[in-house]
Amino acid sequence: MRVSDQAAGSTAAQLKEHPWRAILGAALLLVLFGVIPTAIVLYKSTQGLSLGFNPWVIFSLGALVSVLTILVWVSRPTSAYGPLKIVSSISKIGIVLLLGAIFSVSYTFTSGNATVTATVGSGPIFVLLLAAPLVGLLSGGLFTVLDHRFPEFRRGQERARQ
Amino acid sequence: MKPRKLYRAARISGWTAIILGFGLLGFVASIAVSAGQITYEGTLPTSSRSAGPNEMVISAVTTISNPGIYSLQGFRVNLHLLTSNGTLVAYGSSNTTVLGARSTSQVPIEVLADLSSPAAGLLITTNATLVVQAWVNATYAGLFPVALQLHEDYPWGAPFVQPQYAFGVATQEANGSVSLPISMSYQNWFPVPEYGTFDLGVLSVNGSNCGGGKISTPFPVAQGQAFSGSTDLTLRSGCDFHGGKLQVHYSGLLLSLELPSVVVP
Numbered sequence: 001m002r003v004s005d006q007a008a009g010s011t012a013a014q015l016k017e018h019p020w021r022a023i024l025g026a027a028l029l030l031v032l033f034g035v036i037p038t039a040i041v042l043y044k045s046t047q048g049l050s051l052g053f054n055p056w057v058i059f060s061l062g063a064l065v066s067v068l069t070i071l072v073w074v075s076r077p078t079s080a081y082g083p084l085k086i087v088s089s090i091s092k093i094g095i096v097l098l099l100g101a102i103f104s105v106s107y108t109f110t111s112g113n114a115t116v117t118a119t120v121g122s123g124p125i126f127v128l129l130l131a132a133p134l135v136g137l138l139s140g141g142l143f144t145v146l147d148h149r150f151p152e153f154r155r156g157q158e159r160a161r162q
Numbered sequence: 163m164k165p166r167k168l169y170r171a172a173r174i175s176g177w178t179a180i181i182l183g184f185g186l187l188g189f190v191a192s193i194a195v196s197a198g199q200i201t202y203e204g205t206l207p208t209s210s211r212s213a214g215p216n217e218m219v220i221s222a223v224t225t226i227s228n229p230g231i232y233s234l235q236g237f238r239v240n241l242h243l244l245t246s247n248g249t250l251v252a253y254g255s256s257n258t259t260v261l262g263a264r265s266t267s268q269v270p271i272e273v274l275a276d277l278s279s280p281a282a283g284l285l286i287t288t289n290a291t292l293v294v295q296a297w298v299n300a301t302y303a304g305l306f307p308v309a310l311q312l313h314e315d316y317p318w319g320a321p322f323v324q325p326q327y328a329f330g331v332a333t334q335e336a337n338g339s340v341s342l343p344i345s346m347s348y349q350n351w352f353p354v355p356e357y358g359t360f361d362l363g364v365l366s367v368n369g370s371n372c373g374g375g376k377i378s379t380p381f382p383v384a385q386g387q388a389f390s391g392s393t394d395l396t397l398r399s400g401c402d403f404h405g406g407k408l409q410v411h412y413s414g415l416l417l418s419l420e421l422p423s424v425v426v427p
Binding site for chain 2: 082113123136139154
């Protein structure tokens with residue numbers, strides 16, 4: 001990994017000065033993508049919700065998304081930003097495809113004298129959810145090409161923005 | 163491509179990915195919240211009619227309310243009625259329905275019961291606890307395939323509970339025929355009021371037709387009401403009806419069926 005600009009008021013410089021920002025960001029992402037969805041699923045499972053897979057899979061995938069997002073953010077001032085963004089997007093595509101393959105939520109409840117089991121399967125929503133990481137993949141590709149062909153251009157632009 | 167354009171495209175696509183990601187997550191969350199407001203209620207039966215000899219069509223209505231912001235497509239209910247030991251006695255389904263956002267719809271279901279089968283035949287004269295099994299298939303917001311499976315005990319009220327027949331003393335008529343007084347009674351526990359005519363036929367021991375008569379219910383017999391009526395059966399002279407069978411066919415407003423036969427004393 002080539003670090004071409006670490007002292008330009010950029011993310012890396014901010015990280016050196018305030019390393020807790022990355023930790024706090026990682027913690028917030030972990031709560032958003034891992035803790036909250038897992039807590040909801042675990043709470044609902046006591047009320048009849050059951051997944052077609054272990055609820056801790058959600059936490060693991062959420063933690064993976066959080067780590068990848070932080071890695072991409074931290075690597076922003078470096079030429080590894082584009083490739084990491086590609087890796088992160090491909091991982092997210094894999095996660096969406098995995099969830100699409102195993103997703104099946106069933107919820108059992110009583111309504112009057114009746115016992116009702118509702119099952120929600122995977123459907124076209126997962127194809128739609130692929131849109132975000134696919135566009136992210138495009139972005140990662142463009143940043144990779146930019147950093148490869150014009151190594152200093154992006155740093156200059158981002159320095160100017162700050 | 164010039165670096166400025168490349169940089170701008172990369173930034174725009176990066177932000178687009180972030181906005182799309184959060185937008186789609188919000189969309190999925192709104193679907194989950196919206197779908198949670200759907201309510202579903204079935205009423206069985208609302209009416210019934212005869213579909214043929216010993217066949218009864220029971221009409222039911224499913225009321226489905228979708229106060230959410232997304233439509234429910236391909237809504238279809240399949241329904242089975244089973245005895246407590248799992249024997250299928252009736253089945254039916256609704257048409258496929260589309261239910262728009264913020265709307266309530268009543269979806270009719272017709273359930274066909276073949277009363278000539280031994281299990282279903284018991285339901286003519288015996289109250290029972292049946293099991294309703296319903297399957298609902300639909301697609302919510304055009305994106306989520308949803309399947310509902312409902313399991314409910316249903317108290318079945320039979321239309322002719324405890325049918326009882328009392329035979330009088332046969333007398334010889336002047337025209338040579340035999341008159342046999344008979345009275346019958348039963349209770350209606352079927353939820354829909356019913357009235358019609360009982361055709362009574364007597365068969366001798368060796369199976370020949372001795373004759374018969376009719377008893378009509380002059381008024382609709384409501385749920386929980388008892389009915390009793392009587393008539394004189396006109397039988398052929400010389401036909402040995404003692405030990406033979408009394409066959410009872412009912413033909414009414416909603417039902418047309420054979421009641422269990424009884425031995426003539």
